[in-house]
Amino acid sequence: MKPDDPLLKILACPLDKGPLILLEPGDALYNPRLRRRYPIVDGIPQLLPSSGESVPDPEHRRLLGNAPADTGRSGP
Template sequence: MNSDDPLLRILACPLDKGPLTMPVGQDVLYNPRLQLRYPIVDGIPQLLPSSGSRVSPEEHERYVSSSD
């Protein structure tokens, strides 16, 4: 999966149902509203609520700036 994959437009966070971003060079999907990242394993997004992990404020800034 890459950042311009059409699938990214329809994937949603399992918690708030909002859109996700894919930071450049990362194998994660990111929800900036909840500051949660979801891993992508072997090209498959792991979008179970329990798969999400909270990020630090520094990581949040890095993810937000790289997905613009």
């Protein structure tokens, strides 16, 4: 998945229904509000609640530091 993929505009976290951030190199989607990372397998986002993994504080800070500035969506 690439940052300009139109699918990113409609994908949402299955838990809080908010926007997700595409992590570089495009192998996961991230919800910084809940600190949950969802994998992308063979180009398909795995957005079941059970597919997400919790991210600890140091990893959360690292991910936000590496996240693209413009996700293409406005968030809460």
